[in-house]
Amino acid sequence: MSPKAKRFAIVIAAGALLAAAAGLAMTALRENIVFFVTPSEVTDIHLSAERIRLGGLVADGSILIDGTVAQFDVTDESATFTIRYDGALPDLFREGQGIIAEGAFRDTLFVADTVLAKHDETYMPREIKESLEEQGVWKGEATE
Amino acid sequence: MIAIAEIGHFALIMAFVASLCQAGWPLLGSRYQSTRLMAQLQLAAMGLVFMSFAALLHGFVTSDFSIALVAQHSHSLKPLIYKISGTWGNHEGSLLLWIVILVLFGGIFALTSSPLPGRFARLTLAVQGAVTSAFLAFSLLTSSPFERLADAPLEGRGLNPVLQDVGLALHPPMLYLGYVGLSLAFSLAVAGLLVGRIDQAWGRWARPWVLSAWSALTIGIALGSWWAYYELGWGGWWFWDPVENASLMPWLAATALMHSVLVVEKRGQLKSWTILLAILSFSLSLVGTFIVRSGLLTSVHSFASDPSRGLFILGILIAAIGIPLTLFAWRGPQLASANDASLKSRDVALVMNNIILVIATAIVLLGTFYPLILELVSNQRITVGPPYFDATFNPVMAFALIGMVIGPVLAWRRGALPHLKSTIGAAVMGAVVIMVGGFWLLGPLSAGAIAGLGLLGWLTLGMLADLHRHLKLHPPRQRASRIAHLVLPVWGMWLGHIGMAVFLLGALGDGLARSEVTVRAQTGDVIALSDRAYRFIAIEQNQGPNYSTLTARLQLEDLDGQPMGELAPEKRFYPAERQTTTEAAIRPRFSGDDYAVLGDGDDTIGYSLRLYHKPLISWIWGGAALMALGGLCAIGGRRPLQATSSQTG
Numbered sequence: 001m002s003p004k005a006k007r008f009a010i011v012i013a014a015g016a017l018l019a020a021a022a023g024l025a026m027t028a029l030r031e032n033i034v035f036f037v038t039p040s041e042v043t044d045i046h047l048s049a050e051r052i053r054l055g056g057l058v059a060d061g062s063i064l065i066d067g068t069v070a071q072f073d074v075t076d077e078s079a080t081f082t083i084r085y086d087g088a089l090p091d092l093f094r095e096g097q098g099i100i101a102e103g104a105f106r107d108t109l110f111v112a113d114t115v116l117a118k119h120d121e122t123y124m125p126r127e128i129k130e131s132l133e134e135q136g137v138w139k140g141e142a143t144e
Numbered sequence: 145m146i147a148i149a150e151i152g153h154f155a156l157i158m159a160f161v162a163s164l165c166q167a168g169w170p171l172l173g174s175r176y177q178s179t180r181l182m183a184q185l186q187l188a189a190m191g192l193v194f195m196s197f198a199a200l201l202h203g204f205v206t207s208d209f210s211i212a213l214v215a216q217h218s219h220s221l222k223p224l225i226y227k228i229s230g231t232w233g234n235h236e237g238s239l240l241l242w243i244v245i246l247v248l249f250g251g252i253f254a255l256t257s258s259p260l261p262g263r264f265a266r267l268t269l270a271v272q273g274a275v276t277s278a279f280l281a282f283s284l285l286t287s288s289p290f291e292r293l294a295d296a297p298l299e300g301r302g303l304n305p306v307l308q309d310v311g312l313a314l315h316p317p318m319l320y321l322g323y324v325g326l327s328l329a330f331s332l333a334v335a336g337l338l339v340g341r342i343d344q345a346w347g348r349w350a351r352p353w354v355l356s357a358w359s360a361l362t363i364g365i366a367l368g369s370w371w372a373y374y375e376l377g378w379g380g381w382w383f384w385d386p387v388e389n390a391s392l393m394p395w396l397a398a399t400a401l402m403h404s405v406l407v408v409e410k411r412g413q414l415k416s417w418t419i420l421l422a423i424l425s426f427s428l429s430l431v432g433t434f435i436v437r438s439g440l441l442t443s444v445h446s447f448a449s450d451p452s453r454g455l456f457i458l459g460i461l462i463a464a465i466g467i468p469l470t471l472f473a474w475r476g477p478q479l480a481s482a483n484d485a486s487l488k489s490r491d492v493a494l495v496m497n498n499i500i501l502v503i504a505t506a507i508v509l510l511g512t513f514y515p516l517i518l519e520l521v522s523n524q525r526i527t528v529g530p531p532y533f534d535a536t537f538n539p540v541m542a543f544a545l546i547g548m549v550i551g552p553v554l555a556w557r558r559g560a561l562p563h564l565k566s567t568i569g570a571a572v573m574g575a576v577v578i579m580v581g582g583f584w585l586l587g588p589l590s591a592g593a594i595a596g597l598g599l600l601g602w603l604t605l606g607m608l609a610d611l612h613r614h615l616k617l618h619p620p621r622q623r624a625s626r627i628a629h630l631v632l633p634v635w636g637m638w639l640g641h642i643g644m645a646v647f648l649l650g651a652l653g654d655g656l657a658r659s660e661v662t663v664r665a666q667t668g669d670v671i672a673l674s675d676r677a678y679r680f681i682a683i684e685q686n687q688g689p690n691y692s693t694l695t696a697r698l699q700l701e702d703l704d705g706q707p708m709g710e711l712a713p714e715k716r717f718y719p720a721e722r723q724t725t726t727e728a729a730i731r732p733r734f735s736g737d738d739y740a741v742l743g744d745g746d747d748t749i750g751y752s753l754r755l756y757h758k759p760l761i762s763w764i765w766g767g768a769a770l771m772a773l774g775g776l777c778a779i780g781g782r783r784p785l786q787a788t789s790s791q792t793g
Binding site for chain 1: 487492531536540664
């Protein structure tokens, strides 16, 4: 095989690999991105069982715990939804704490399989902080 | 004592001056050029940065709270080791550590550069000096670690308790050794472009730096993963978090570089490509630093965030990518070499290895930055989760693993080694046996799981067949000496590749056969999990050095109720930092880990417990250690050059 044909074969093989990988990546990306919304941004599309991340503050006095199942409200002050989560809650889960829950709506109840509250007491997940700032309800650093 | 921080600050400024001279010296007329002088400048910068770091370390160890950084990140009651590791458990200090390692590598290069042609060594030192001065400017202008407080507080604010951990004390230095070690591959590549010649000798000079950086990066990533496993208490070992991806990308690029440097050294081929990979690897290391340090991406790790710093690093990044690429456009065409390898050769196998690894890097890059780009363009906030990476990264890497059996049994330039067919036969047999065995043991499996098992069998038997063949060529009595006489780089390849198989074993064991349960339990309860049970004996309150704990005592029992051991997961309250952390209790065994986490609760509603059995999971880190060891082995010993090497410069 001449060097030119050889180079051509390698380039074709690499191109095919690249195209396959790009196609794979694009499909996977389309199927696996998860949108983040706050309660007031929830629309009918989100209610139709699409997988999303719902973030907000845990409403005061809303936490109910039954065995390993926790039920609580998240709010961004203009809208509130109830979340149900079966599993272990993070260390910093408490009233007034900003959290992110990942899961899907079943009617208007949000069934989560993951609840994140980040490590630091004064830390607010970035998405929540930004959307609260947009709505003017962000009150600066959380305090004890 | 008061003045020590100022001496440290001053030393850092002087180091900046020395690095700047080092970067600019080659611009002076040729009669002023002296390799010795450049090396001395590099060593001076090294000494000064070390001094500066020692001053900061002194501040942390003596709890000098008049230094703002110490007041914010340390506490007098902290154990000594965490006072020391606290030095780099924050943005300013970790940046200084980055620079310490940068000048350390530069210094080692300066001391060992005498065999290199003078001009080439000087240009390498100049590029290294440019990188060093850029980072010193970054540190001095935006993140000086030595700022004083007018009113020194009596007590510091403490170090984030999650970071008070041995794994995390060692993780950043190892990771930085890897990131920064790649700076020398970068400097050598740019110097090669400036001189206009890259040849087999270049490959021989670059190889030790690439391999040592790669090994350190491997260990650094493994330590980070191990830390996440036992400290975060989620039982996982890899989360596809942006910060993890940030370290994986340079690792993938450096893995490609490590293989292509081999082709440069052995065959004088792939030169342009190798130069590009060297630039790419170090740029991705900078991106890694950028992601972690700028707080650009949301992440569980982003404990330091300041956008203005991000812009500075972005500037460094643009210069570090743009200037070499411009040089490459100018000089690259001169690097072309006649290619006489046949398609069925180790050369082409290594080209495929490189293409696959670069595609894998691109996939991780896309998944990591897509959310950011989408937010910039459409203001929509999204996450790209593990399913994306599982669906893309895993199948692409599967091809790399398939190639790990085929590549080593191909000959350089043309043709196969005599045992190509028997090796592939053994590998196919291994794949089939393990797939059937897995199906029989674990029941119906997903396509990905079956492919994973098949790969494990393919790798294991394929490599064993190749190794056996190497040893069989000699009569039994000579085999031991034959093992001893295999050159170190060959051992390096074996260890590295076997490490990959061991890693895969661990990942599959945990991925396919793990069991877990979350319960709310009272003392006295017995919780069954796969073939064992946990007896909740008691809940206790204890006092640690700078925290108090709530500890659950769990007795692990087998099916007959015989005790196997005790696990004591904790919740720790750190009063200084006003934080709570979860300390998982782990009973590690080669066969698998028992892993228990204590959640929320009280005596009336009971305590939430998460219990896992994770088969074979330790092999993940064992495999990474083997890979790193392989990398280190491959540094040793010189490969005989196929063609006579020509001198550069």
